[in-house]
Amino acid sequence: WFFEHMDMAKAKKILGHTCIAGNVPVTLMVTGKPGEVKERCRKLIEICAPGSGYILTAGAFMDIGNPDNLRAMMAAAKEYGVY
DSSP: OEESSOOHHHHHHHHTTSOEEEOBOHHHHHHSOHHHHHHHHHHHHHHHOTTSOEEOOBSSOOSSOOHHHHHHHHHHHHHHOOO
16 A cells, blocks of 8 residues: 555554555655655654554655655665664
């Protein structure tokens, strides 16, 4: 399951052991600040990673983006997303 705007705690509870992905809004990735992106990613990992089955990614396809925000997402994954 791939999400753009969803209560991920609720999705994780309902879908159980199904792999879920996304929920980093494309608008945040394009127009947000790196610190905002990293914090959103940290929160998503905190909610979705327990028990495994979460893929940190943007909530939809991005054909344009902010390289600094992509680096912030990768930094959050490395710092908070180790299973």
